[in-house]
Amino acid sequence: ATQVVRDVHRVMGQADEARRMEVRANADTPEDAARARRFGAQGIGLCRTEHMFLGDRRSLVEAMILAHDDEEREAALNALLPLQRADFIGILEAMDGLPVTIRLLDPPLHEFLPDLTELSVRVARDEALGRQPDLHETELLAAVTRMHEANPMLGLRGVRLGLVVPGLVAMQVRAVAEAVVARKRAGGDPQAEIMVPLVDAVEEFRLVRAEVARVLERVSAGTGVALGCPVGTMIELPRAALTAGSIAEDAEFFSLGTNDLTQTTWGFSRDDVEAAFFSAYLDKGIFQTSPFETIDREGVGRLVEIAVAEGRATRPGLNIGVCGEHGGDPQSVHFFHDTGLDYVSCSPFRVPVARLEAGRAALRATEAQAGR
Ligand code: PEP
Numbered sequence: 001a002t003q004v005v006r007d008v009h010r011v012m013g014q015a016d017e018a019r020r021m022e023v024r025a026n027a028d029t030p031e032d033a034a035r036a037r038r039f040g041a042q043g044i045g046l047c048r049t050e051h052m053f054l055g056d057r058r059s060l061v062e063a064m065i066l067a068h069d070d071e072e073r074e075a076a077l078n079a080l081l082p083l084q085r086a087d088f089i090g091i092l093e094a095m096d097g098l099p100v101t102i103r104l105l106d107p108p109l110h111e112f113l114p115d116l117t118e119l120s121v122r123v124a125r126d127e128a129l130g131r132q133p134d135l136h137e138t139e140l141l142a143a144v145t146r147m148h149e150a151n152p153m154l155g156l157r158g159v160r161l162g163l164v165v166p167g168l169v170a171m172q173v174r175a176v177a178e179a180v181v182a183r184k185r186a187g188g189d190p191q192a193e194i195m196v197p198l199v200d201a202v203e204e205f206r207l208v209r210a211e212v213a214r215v216l217e218r219v220s221a222g223t224g225v226a227l228g229c230p231v232g233t234m235i236e237l238p239r240a241a242l243t244a245g246s247i248a249e250d251a252e253f254f255s256l257g258t259n260d261l262t263q264t265t266w267g268f269s270r271d272d273v274e275a276a277f278f279s280a281y282l283d284k285g286i287f288q289t290s291p292f293e294t295i296d297r298e299g300v301g302r303l304v305e306i307a308v309a310e311g312r313a314t315r316p317g318l319n320i321g322v323c324g325e326h327g328g329d330p331q332s333v334h335f336f337h338d339t340g341l342d343y344v345s346c347s348p349f350r351v352p353v354a355r356l357e358a359g360r361a362a363l364r365a366t367e368a369q370a371g372r
């Protein structure tokens with residue numbers, strides 16, 4: 001067994017020496033971050049902050065989104081701030097010295113709000129039984145009905161939420177900034193980056209970016225600590241890929257969200273890929289593997305190539321990675337190498353495979369060149 005371990009280490013060492021792309025991990029807890037680091041991750045390419053708003057914190061998120069007035073919303077945001085700050089301190093500590101890309105909140109709304117059907121049934125039952133309707137429940141039902149969406153994955157998510165809920169972006173950015181200050185004061189080397197999700201249009205990014213800059217300046221002025229957090233964007237909608245040239249005027253890095261890009265390019269629901277038609281499509285050979293697993297070069301891959309070319313035409317040397325599931329898929333890793341990405345980011349357990357394939361892709365490209 002020890003010989004096998006030695007062989008694995010030798011091969012991984014060779015792959016690391018050969019590869020051009022960095023390998024980061026998608027993680028949102030200090031435990032996952034530490035595990036990713038042990039597997040050789042060179043940073044966190046995607047920290048999904050929505051996972052930090054579940055469990056006990058759901059009621060605060062609900063209060064923030066459904067607040068009656070500014071006061072109620074501010075109270076919810078103030079309660080969330082120290083929790084978020086502690087989350088970020090933990091992750092930055094686990095990844096000390098390495099980049100950590102923290103993405104602003106991107107939940108499909110239905111994951112946070114009470115279930116409309118359940119709530120309606122409860123209120124209707126009270127009414128049918130002649131019970132005095134619970135005022136809170138009636139109000140909640142009205143609010144949830146107002147916010148209800150038929151297609152939450154195409155609804156009030158990502159940057160859209162940040163633009164319509166006052167104070168949300170500021171709270172998250174303040175938590176990041178204060179976590180950076182805390183880590184620096186503790187003698188650490190925090191490398192936080194801030195990423196905006198689900199951008200369609202450069203105007204959305206500009207508005208959020210201005211708010212991010214204001215908050216960073218405020219925290220920096222208040223603490224006397226310099227905060228140089230790069231601010232970048234996800235490219236995960238076809239429109240963003242096609243207009244990447246103008247988005248790159250403002251964005252300091254791109255991260256390709258190939259999960260949403262696959263969903264929106266094909267028009268297939270990410271949440272329903274197990275649906276009957278998908279296996280029929282595989283059986284009929286319409287595709288060999290699920291496009292959610294392996295990058296579809298002719299469609300989604302073309303949009304990736306366009307985003308890379310347009311982005312770097314505007315901003316030469318623009319740092320570009322991928323953080324969709326494809327970042328840990330062997331065949332897709334080869335495609336990303338060929339496309340000139342700087343890094344792939346995948347789940348911690350796939351980091352070794354991504355390192356290996358990134359090395360193989362680089363060697364294959366060198367051999368092909370020598371052959372020519
Ligand atoms: C993506 O869409 O590829 C992505 C990484 O973001 P999420 O999976 O969180 O939507």
Ligand code: MG
Nearest residue numbers: 236257259260
């Ligand atoms: Mg996404």
